[in-house]
Amino acid sequence: MHRMLEPSALWPPAGIQVARRFNPPGRIDLPMIADHRVSLHLSARTITTCRESGQRFLRRHGHVDLTPADCSGAFDADEDYAALDVQIPCGFLQRVAQEMQMRPAHAGLQARHLIEEARLCHLMLAIEADHCSGAPGGRLYTDSLGVALAVQLLAGYAVAGRQGEALSARQVQRVVDFIEANLDVDLSLDALASVAGVSRSYLQRAFRSSKGTSLHRYVVERRVERARLLLIKRSLPASEIALAVGFANQSHMARWMRRLLGVTPRELLP
DSSP: OOEEOOOEEEETTTTEEEEEEEEOSEEEEEOOOSSEEEEEEOSSEEEEEETTTOOEEEEETTOEEEEOTTOOEEEEESSOEEEEEEEEOHHHHHHHHHHTTOOGGGOSOOOEEEEOOHHHHHHHHHHHHHHHTTOTTHHHHHHHHHHHHHHHHHHHHSOOOOOOOOOOHHHHHHHHHHHHHTTTSOOOHHHHHHHHTSOHHHHHHHHHHHHSSOHHHHHHHHHHHHHHHHHHHTOSOHHHHHHHTTOSSHHHHHHHHHHHHSSOHHHHOO
């Protein structure tokens, strides 16, 4: 028997689900599901035995397992076992693979165990944190996390070739102008990709190459700068300024100001 936190379908565009799994020592079954399952080991250490091969593994905190869609598995755990499961729909992974110029036959994931890759861990934990906190970063951040995880998995655990990546100066300017004109709304990756005339995953990679920073970071920096100017002018209360520049609330704005500027909104008031 095991206890699983209720999965939450947080991201309608991606259909990604996230859940923590807690198991006492004993048999652990991974039932067949239609999605790809990415599991992050959370326990300090757990010795497990594969029920199919009889092979024993020492799983440590941070190890990642990939279980492709329509595959099942089972193993025995000698100690308590805890994991974070992120389920990625095949359709979403295939769309990202297509945007990466991958051949359709290579849009799946390999079965892998005990992967040690810090970026995978960070992305999975960031997806969970985004859900648990109510997605305060908005749709752009949430979309970006799902796409980033899919890109990382496809780049490392599927064979593909892609074309060169670059945005023209005109494309960059269109995206930048659109961001400046819409800082007050919850910008989505789909909207920005449409403005540039490219796919979502391509935009994320090419924008970083063009501007030297991620798309999400750039948007946050522009929101902080717009908020700074409005605070100096004292044209609106801080709570209204936060909403006017696209932050979820005043606390959200204050956190990013401290992080980027080293000051609080109160300290900017004349």
